[in-house]
Amino acid sequence: xxxxxxxxxxxxxxxxxxxxxxxxxxxxxxxxxxxxxxxxxxxxxxxxxxxxxxxxxxxxxxxxxxxxxxxxxxxxxxxxxxxxxxxxxxxxxxxxxxxxxxxxxxxxxxxxxxxxxxxxxxxxxxxxxxxxxxxxxxxxxxxxxxxxxxxxxxxxxxxxxxxxxxxxxxxxxxxxxxxxxxxxxxxxxxxxxxxxxxxxxxxxxxxxxxxxxxxxxxxxxxxxxxxxxxxxxxxxxxxxxxxxxxxxxxxxxxxxxxxxxxxxxxxxxxxxxxxxxxxxxxxxxxxxxxxxxxxxxxxxxxxxxxxxxxxxxxxxxxxxxxxxxxxxxxxxxxxxxxxxxxxxxxxxxxxxxxxxxxxxxxxxxx
Ligand code: ASP
Numbered sequence: 234x235x236x237x238x239x240x241x242x243x244x245x246x247x248x249x250x251x252x253x254x255x256x257x258x259x260x261x262x263x264x265x266x267x268x269x270x271x272x273x274x275x276x277x278x279x280x281x282x283x284x285x286x287x288x289x290x291x292x293x294x295x296x297x298x299x300x301x302x303x304x305x306x307x308x309x310x311x312x313x314x315x316x317x318x319x320x321x322x323x324x325x326x327x328x329x330x331x332x333x334x335x336x337x338x339x340x341x342x343x344x345x346x347x348x349x350x351x352x353x354x355x356x357x358x359x360x361x362x363x364x365x366x367x368x369x370x371x372x373x374x375x376x377x378x379x380x381x382x383x384x385x386x387x388x389x390x391x392x393x394x395x396x397x398x399x400x401x402x403x404x405x406x407x408x409x410x411x412x413x414x415x416x417x418x419x420x421x422x423x424x425x426x427x428x429x430x431x432x433x434x435x436x437x438x439x440x441x442x443x444x445x446x447x448x449x450x451x452x453x454x455x456x457x458x459x460x461x462x463x464x465x466x467x468x469x470x471x472x473x474x475x476x477x478x479x480x481x482x483x484x485x486x487x488x489x490x491x492x493x494x495x496x497x498x499x500x501x502x503x504x505x506x507x508x509x510x511x512x513x514x515x516x517x518x519x520x521x522x523x524x525x526x527x528x529x530x531x532x533x534x535x536x537x538x539x540x541x542x543x544x545x546x547x548x549x550x551x552x553x554x555x556x557x558x559x560x561x562x563x564x565x566x567x568x569x570x571x572x573x574x575x576x577x578x579x580x581x582x583x584x585x586x587x588x589x590x591x592x593x594x595x596x597x598x599x
Contacts, residue, residue, distance in 0.1 A: 496527025
């Protein structure tokens with residue numbers, strides 16, 4: 234028996250219409266509950282809303298699949314969820330702008346606020362920068378209900394396209410009450426990873442999304458959704474980052490440490506307008522060449538410099554004594570965030586506060 238049959242067999246009676254898209258009439262229709270009576274009592278199917286943004290999951294030869302086509306391609310989806318969606322964008326992940334990220338987060342927050350019945354949200358994305366968008370949503374969608382970000386490594390015109398299976402898993406994860414409180418999760422390859430921890434680790438492999446030594450939060454398999462752990466850092470409903478009051482994100486760049494690297498690169502970033510610089514340090518945050526001079530230039534101009542590690546794992550802890558002189562703090566320890574994730578947090582942190590001690594607190598809490 235296939236996974237689909239197992240899932241469907243738990244539903245004894247259903248009244249289902251076609252999956253819904255967000256035309257005004259479709260939105261009205263979405264309000265009409267389709268009913269599953271699995272145990273003799275009427276219980277509405279969970280409601281899940283899909284924001285489609287593009288990426289390989291929809292990028293077929295000759296044009297991109299629309300949100301309607303993505304939903305329609307999942308067999309019997311309307312037996313399991315009340316699905317509706319909107320075409321937010323249809324582009325590669327790396328071509329979305331930071332303004333679009335802010336807009337998407339506001340739209341998801343508004344959708345949760347306006348629809349108490351909604352179980353969760355699914356976002357399709359290209360995989361290249363998916364982990365960045367996912368972490369941004371993890372920090373800015375302030376609701377207990379889950380956001381599930383999903384993509385695929387093979388496109389719909391390729392043999393072995395796994396987009397349908399991934400999208401079905403994403404709908405199941407978004408509909409499942411166990412996903413509440415998990416924040417934004419990334420679902421591909423039958424695995425559920427936390428947006429905070431997950432990284433694309435391979436340019437081509439289907440198994441590309443990994444959470445390093447922390448591992449998956451859970452799985453989606455033929456029997457359903459199962460979680461084994463949760464992240465304890467602040468996110469979603471506990472987040473202080475309110476994008477309704479953030480009009481644009483400040484410029485934050487990443488400077489890599491490599492043998493003989495020069496500080497003039499960091500100076501150039503500051504002169505170009507960076508308000509923050511993430512240093513992807515060697516080992517436990519070491520610099521090379523004369524990068525220290527570049528950092529001194531940056532902090533002298535009030536630019537926040539966050540130390541992370543380029544190794545991909547391990548913590549850069551707050552050094553005791555830093556800032557003890559009572560002056561403003563511009564050097565921040567990036568904890569265990571990858572340089573790319575640290576950039577997301579620093580953009581939101583600077584948009585929220587100009588106090589380095591507060592920003593350091595954020596790196597220790599999120
Ligand atoms: N170029 C694509 C993107 O990030 C890659 C993918 O979706 O897998 O949009």
